[in-house]
Every structure is written in structure tokens, then in C-alpha cells.
Amino acid sequence: xxxxxxxxxxxxxxxxxxxxxxxxxxxxxxxxxxxxxxxxxxxxxxxxxxxxxxxxxxxxxxxxxxxxxxxxxxxxxxxxxxxxxxxxxxxxxxxxxxxxxxxxxxxxxxxxxxxxxxxxxxxxxxxxxxxxxxxxxxxxxxxxxxxxxxxxxxxxxxxxxxxxxxxxxxxxxxxxxxxxxxxxxxxxxxxxxxxxxxxxxxxxxxxxxxxxxxxxxxxxxxxxxxxxxxxxxxxxxxxxxxxxxxxxxxxxxxxxxxxxxxxxxxxxxxxxxxxxxxxxxxxxxxxxxxxxxxxx
Numbered sequence: 001x002x003x004x005x006x007x008x009x010x011x012x013x014x015x016x017x018x019x020x021x022x023x024x025x026x027x028x029x030x031x032x033x034x035x036x037x038x039x040x041x042x043x044x045x046x047x048x049x050x051x052x053x054x055x056x057x058x059x060x061x062x063x064x065x066x067x068x069x070x071x072x073x074x075x076x077x078x079x080x081x082x083x084x085x086x087x088x089x090x091x092x093x094x095x096x097x098x099x100x101x102x103x104x105x106x107x108x109x110x111x112x113x114x115x116x117x118x119x120x121x122x123x124x125x126x127x128x129x130x131x132x133x134x135x136x137x138x139x140x141x142x143x144x145x146x147x148x149x150x151x152x153x154x155x156x157x158x159x160x161x162x163x164x165x166x167x168x169x170x171x172x173x174x175x176x177x178x179x180x181x182x183x184x185x186x187x188x189x190x191x192x193x194x195x196x197x198x199x200x201x202x203x204x205x206x207x208x209x210x211x212x213x214x215x216x217x218x219x220x221x222x223x224x225x226x227x228x229x230x231x232x233x234x235x236x237x238x239x240x241x242x243x244x245x246x247x248x249x250x251x252x253x254x255x256x257x258x259x260x261x262x263x264x265x266x267x268x269x270x271x272x273x274x275x276x277x278x279x280x281x282x283x284x285x286x287x288x289x290x291x292x293x294x295x296x
Contacts, residue, residue, distance in 0.1 A: 001058040005106040008054070010047055014039035015114065016106035023101040025207045026173070028240030033064050035105065036071040036094065038078070038114050048072070075114050079121060082140065089147055096144040099137075099204060100181045116201065123197055130193045133286075134185045134200070138293050141185075145178035164248035164262060165239075171269035172235040173208075179276050180211035182294065187215055189286025208232060212279075219283045228279065231272045238265060 005016055020034035021027040035055055037043070052070065059066040071094070078095050081087045099118065104111035120127070122137035152170055156163035184203045188196045203214060209229055216222040216229075238244050247261050256262050280290065 001055065001062075002105050004054050004058055005051070008047065008051055008106060010039070010043050010107070013041040013110070014043055014107060015104055015111040016051065017098060017111065018103045018105055019097040019101055021173070023097070023103045024173070024177070025103075026236055027064075028236070029063070030240055030242055030245050031065070033059050033066045035066075036073055038073050038075050038098070038111075040075050040110075042074075043072070075117065078114075079118055082121065089151060092140070092144050092147060096141060096181075097177075100141070100177055101207075102205060119201060119204075123200065126188075126193075127197055131286075133189060133288060133293060135293060138182060138185050141178060141181045142294065145174070148174055162249055163253060164251045164256070165245065168235075168239065168248065168262075168265050168269070171266070172232065172239075172272065175273070175276070176208040176232060179280075180206070180208045183215050183280070183283075184211055186285040186290055186293070187218065187283075189288055190218075190284065215279070215283065221279060221282060224282070225275055225279045228272065228275045231268055231275065234268060235265070235272070 008016070015038050016035060017023070017038060018033065018035050021031040022033055027033075033055070037048075037051065055070065056066055073091075073094055077086070077091065078098070081091060082095070095118065098115070102111075102115075119137075122140070123134055125132045125136065126134050149170065152166055155161045156166060181204065184200060184206075188199050191199045203211065206214070209232060212228055212232075216225055244261060251259055251262060
């Protein structure tokens with residue numbers, strides 16, 4: 001797809017980004033391809049049509065399910081509206097996914113410039129002052145995670161959307177995205193002030209397993225908490241099975257307590273959660289109390 005998208009002509013004013021399981025390098029045959037465009041100048045409608053056709057045609061030939069259309073997002077809106085009135089749930093989601101799990105499909109120079117522009121706004125304090133924690137970005141990643149937790153409740157109760165798949169993803173991939181982001185930021189407190197920004201930009205978009213492996217090795221916790229990686233790999237294997245997906249799609253809430261498939265995944269998620277909390281408590285995050293950043 002990257003090769004075919006080189007035919008797009010947008011004069012360097014946009015990039016095309018994959019997020020979701022493809023952005024995290026966790027896609028299976030059951031995964032959807034989620035794509036959006038970030039632009040500095042609004043592209044012509046015929047260019048949007050070309051991009052859509054390439055994405056759909058390439059995905060179809062590869063047997064990949066593709067989300068309907070794509071969203072076009074202004075880099076200025078992503079950069080300027082953080083915390084403002086126009087910073088809606090979708091805009092928070094687009095920005096945080098861009099920072100934590102995006103893969104560039106087209107125009108890497110623009111992608112890198114946009115990424116650094118947003119990241120520098122979040123991290124301006126740590127670049128200016130010594131021993132300053134990255135509170136701004138930590139707070140927005142926490143806000144994003146709490147937003148999708150509340151969003152799950154609305155979608156599965158008021159909007160009557162499928163609940164079981166969303167529930168399990170919230171317990172694993174969504175939580176992993178959140179946790180991986182905050183531990184990279186917390187671990188930056190162990191770095192020299194002059195290298196903290198580079199450390200964050202080099203590690204923030206790593207897949208969850210790579211982030212956790214990195215933390216386990218740096219904090220010398222591999223023997224104690226390697227089960228986090230085992231559980232996450234087990235989740236990816238199970239959720240990648242068509243039979244499991246179909247089963248969860250058809251599972252009714254009233255039947256969840258007696259359903260063996262759902263019970264197995266929820267038990268795995270409880271252990272996953274306990275191990276994440278254990279790692280958070282066991283690691284050293286500079287000379288700071290991490291609860292001060294995450295709770296107070």
C-alpha cells in the first residue's frame with residue numbers, strides 16, 4: 001500500500017496514517033484497517049478520491065477489511081485545540097492515537113514534522129526546565145483512556161453496539177496502549193535532562209510488547225513480570241481467531257457469567273491488570289511518586 005500511495009500528489013502538504021491494530025503491528029485476519037489523513041492545506045476532492053480508491057483496492061486485493069472512507073484532520077486543529085472547546089472526543093482520540101500507535105503510509109517527512117510539532121507542545125516544559133515531569137502529556141493520555149472507558153458505557157448501553165469485543169479490547173489493547181504510554185513517560189524521569197525528549201520520541205510509538213520489554217530490561221524486572229507479555233500475546237492470539245470473534249459478537253450480556261470463552265478472557269485480563277499494577281509499583285520512576293502524576 002505504501003508503494004501505491006506514492007502516486008498521490010498533495011505537494012508535501014499531507015501524510016496518510018494507519019492507526020488501530022495496523023498502527024500497533026498487531027493486526028490479524030479479523031482486523032479492520034483504520035486510516036486518516038493529516039493535512040496543512042485542505043486537499044482537493046479528486047485527491048481524496050484517489051486516496052480512497054488506492055486504499056480500498058489495495059485492502060481488497062490483500063483480503064483486508066477497510067473502514068468506510070477516511071477522516072481528514074488539520075494539523076493546526078490537532079496542535080492548537082488541546083484542551084479547548086473544540087477538543088472533542090474524536091479529536092482527543094485522533095491526537096493520542098497519532099502519538100501512541102500510528103504508522104506512516106505516505107509522506108514520512110510531513111508525518112515526522114507533524115509528530116514532533118505536537119509532541120514539542122506537550123513537552124515544552126521538560127525541554128525548558130530541569131527535572132520537570134511531563135505532566136501535560138501524561139494528563140492527556142489519562143484523559144483519553146478515561147474518555148474511552150466512559151465512551152464504552154455509552155456505546156454498549158445507549159447506542160446498543162456490540163459489547164463483548166469492546167469489553168475485551170478495553171481490558172487489553174486499549175489498556176495496553178494507555179499503560180505503555182504512561183510508563184515510557186514515567187521512565188523518562190530516569191533519564192538525563194538533556195536526553196529525555198529524544199528518549200520519549202524514540203519510544204512512545206513502539207508497540208506495547210516492545211515498550212514493556214524495554215521497561216522490563218531497563219528496570220531489571222524481566223523475570224518477575226514477563227507474564228505481562230505472555231498474557232498479551234495470548235489475548236492477541238485469541239482475539240485473532242474468527243471463531244472467537246463470532247462468538248463474542250453474538251454473546252448477550254445476560255449470558256456472560258456462564259460463557260466459558262468470555263470467562264477465560266476476563267480471567268486473563270484480571271491477571272494482566274494485576275501484573276501491570278505490580279510493575280507500576282515495583283519500578284523506580286526517578287525520585288518522584290508516580291501516584292502524584294496519575295491520581296493527584
